[in-house]
Amino acid sequence: MASFVDEVTLTLESGHGGAGAVSFRREKYVPKGGPDGGDGGDGGNVIVRRRENVKTLSHLAGKSSLSAQRGRSGSGRNRHGADGRDLVLDLPPGSVVYDADTAESLADLAEQSSYVLLHGGRGGKGNTHFATSTHQTPRFAQEGLPGRRLRARIEIRLVADVGLVGLPNAGKSSLLSAVSNARPRVGSYPFTTTVPNLGVYRKDRLDVVIADIPGIIEGAAEGHGLGLRFLKHISRTAGLLYLIDLSNPDPVSDVHTLEREISAYGGGLESKPRLLVGNKLDIADPERVAAFRDAFPTDTVLTISVATHQGLRSLGDTLLEAVHGTGNERDT
Ligand SMILES: Nc1nc2c(ncn2[C@@H]2O[C@H](COP(=O)(O)OP(=O)(O)OP(=O)(O)O)[C@@H](O)[C@H]2O)c(=O)[nH]1
Numbered sequence: 001m002a003s004f005v006d007e008v009t010l011t012l013e014s015g016h017g018g019a020g021a022v023s024f025r026r027e028k029y030v031p032k033g034g035p036d037g038g039d040g041g042d043g044g045n046v047i048v049r050r051r052e053n054v055k056t057l058s059h060l061a062g063k064s065s066l067s068a069q070r071g072r073s074g075s076g077r078n079r080h081g082a083d084g085r086d087l088v089l090d091l092p093p094g095s096v097v098y099d100a101d102t103a104e105s106l107a108d109l110a111e112q113s114s115y116v117l118l119h120g121g122r123g124g125k126g127n128t129h130f131a132t133s134t135h136q137t138p139r140f141a142q143e144g145l146p147g148r149r150l151r152a153r154i155e156i157r158l159v160a161d162v163g164l165v166g167l168p169n170a171g172k173s174s175l176l177s178a179v180s181n182a183r184p185r186v187g188s189y190p191f192t193t194t195v196p197n198l199g200v201y202r203k204d205r206l207d208v209v210i211a212d213i214p215g216i217i218e219g220a221a222e223g224h225g226l227g228l229r230f231l232k233h234i235s236r237t238a239g240l241l242y243l244i245d246l247s248n249p250d251p252v253s254d255v256h257t258l259e260r261e262i263s264a265y266g267g268g269l270e271s272k273p274r275l276l277v278g279n280k281l282d283i284a285d286p287e288r289v290a291a292f293r294d295a296f297p298t299d300t301v302l303t304i305s306v307a308t309h310q311g312l313r314s315l316g317d318t319l320l321e322a323v324h325g326t327g328n329e330r331d332t
């Protein structure tokens with residue numbers, strides 16, 4: 001199984017500028033022509049670019065450094081050296097680039113679709129530029145300027161309104177698939193989801209972006225299961241949807257397990273607004289369902305069945321209301 005790479009650190013370098021040329025015209029009957037040394041090309045830039053179809057940073061994993069191309073030197077007959085090719089890193093939406101040494105954030109692809117992280121060094125000017133009326137045969141040209149170097153840490157943070165949290169097998173991916181355009185893998189075994197998925201629920205031209213992350217288990221804070229590292233992907237969400245399997249022996253204690261693991265993770269997740277949603281109503285014992293509803297009097301509690309679609313509409317309205325402050329505008 002390919003592992004999900006959501007953080008890399010590597011050294012990036014923009015291209016060195018090409019040198020300007022020292023050259024003089026040589027023509028058959030002109031013994032000593034004027035200067036004709038062309039300029040060096042600029043070094044390539046380092047650019048980061050948002051790409052919707054890129055989901056992970058695995059294409060950068062294991063690389064310790066990447067460089068843009070150098071500018072080529074200029075040459076005689078005023079030929080300009082070619083600019084170095086840019087180094088373009090295609091990153092998933094929501095990637096953030098930091099200076100690894102100062103922790104300063106340099107680019108946030110949730111906000112802008114591309115950034116020039118490092119400009120290439122300027123190419124040097126050829127000797128043509130240095131001829132003057134008193135100095136008609138300049139024997140010097142400029143060197144190109146060096147490129148810049150950065151130790152960069154690139155991190156993915158998914159940008160979602162609502163994060164789905166739940167124990168493995170609760171039906172998170174099934175729910176995302178039922179209410180959104182996303183088609184995550186669904187399986188009747190725990191840890192079907194190993195990489196986060198995003199989907200968009202849309203109604204009345206309003207969007208709610210939902211993130212499905214791998215299941216959380218008891219002890220996740222100590223590294224059990226897939227751990228809690230995926231929780232950072234829901235750190236920017238407006239709220240959390242706790243999805244609980246009502247056919248489990250003790251759905252109420254499942255909520256407490258999630259609460260414990262989420263507060264152990266911290267980072268503000270524990271104080272986000274939450275919506276408690278019991279799933280698999282179609283196969284749950286009605287008494288257990290009632291007990292679940294009663295156990296959380298201060299929460300909004302919904303019960304649904306992704307399998308039969310029961311309750312999905314009112315769940316959608318609740319999400320719209322939570323994210324946009326507008327639900328289903330019904331006459332009362
Ligand atoms: N009976 C019933 N089964 C459901 C319902 N929703 C989901 N399932 C089943 O529950 C199993 C787990 O569903 P997933 O969507 O993969 O669960 P998940 O929470 O994403 O699981 P992980 O990715 O492993 O954390 C699958 O076999 C689904 O078909 C439901 O409403 N009723």
Ligand SMILES: [Mg+2]
Pocket residue numbers: 172173174185186192193212213214215
């Ligand atoms: Mg899943």
